[in-house]
Amino acid sequence: MSTPNKKLLILPGDGIGPEVMRQVHRVIEWFDKKRLARFETSEGLVGGCAYDSEGAPISDETMARAQESDAVLFGAVGGPKWEALPFAVRPERGLLRLRKEMGLFANLRPAMVFEPLVGASTLKPEVVSGLDIMILRELTGGVYFGEPRGIETLPNGERRGVNTQVYTTSEIVRVGRVAFELARKRRNKVCSVEKANVMESGELWREEMQKLHDAEYKDVELSHMYADNCAMQLVRNPKQFDVIVTDNLFGDILSDCAAMLTGSLGMLPSASLGAADSTGRRKALYEPVHGSAPDIAGKDIANPLACVLSFAMMLRYSFDMTEQADIVEKAVQSALARGVRTTDIMQPGTARVSTTVMGDTLLRELDKLA
């Protein structure tokens, strides 16, 4: 199972970012020690800490290292200390610059329910037990970027706000490809979501997805669904889905809806992928969905599992290390099954542990699985 070096840039960021990333470091060291995977890691600053010591939320030098790396692992940025800064140097601009300059157009948000946490969901256990779906959101196009946009005053004095939902064939096809390729590594089903009944951009989305499927991905099952129905189906019967692919706006909403099926922010990983190069390798950034949680930073009580699961996504999607990714996910499952919980996922009858002790437990479970 040993593999060659992989270049990994680690950007812990602010608040709980460095605390949760420390536990990922321990997992990386464990893989190295067991000779199951070896990474060439380096660290950089991003967010408020980068502004403090380098004058920008991400320096050109760190940006260049991100571009050269095989994958970027990102913690979280932001906090009250930097809230009054001008917009251009706010911590969040570091993440936006990474996404923009690395061309990360595909946002992967898995919604996975770990059996010991079934009770954390607001839905009935039988609806979410065993849930494992992937929402793929187009991240760089659509109504958040479309022109014309703005607020204008009409001749009659009324004001009018305008945004434009716009997609081109190539934008649809590139995210469609990611969806079909993801499905091939999962349960081989893609559901493409739009509003083709009332929007021309949705009609084009549906036609292009179908064409791409028929030309290159006939082995994958493709269905189409309107976004409003998808929102209903996600809470009615989420297990009918495997991969859902949708645009920026609908993806924004549906991915949060799907995430909450699992019940906890501290458990949610994500990935953002760019275009494939000639070798098939994509630029990629992996990060927990949660922010820097200033309210609990520095207390060693944050849940490190979202960050650890983001690392597992990196193994799976950037490096094709399926077995290693499975081991990490199984270790998380077993640690939870032992009844250890950080504060955010506490349930009656379980033991409250620190970030570090959750890491210790994870390493013990990894040892058993190796």
Ligand code: NAD
């Ligand atoms: P948040 O995700 O940081 O926190 C929301 C709540 O969830 C808090 O009560 C926090 O304590 C809790 N929480 C979050 N992650 C947790 C974890 N791993 N373990 C235990 N509890 C956890 O969101 P927020 O409070 O809206 O934002 C705080 C800061 O983070 C802001 O500066 C915001 O701009 C930034 N932010 C950054 C990112 C990012 O870096 N990608 C994302 C969202 C928010």
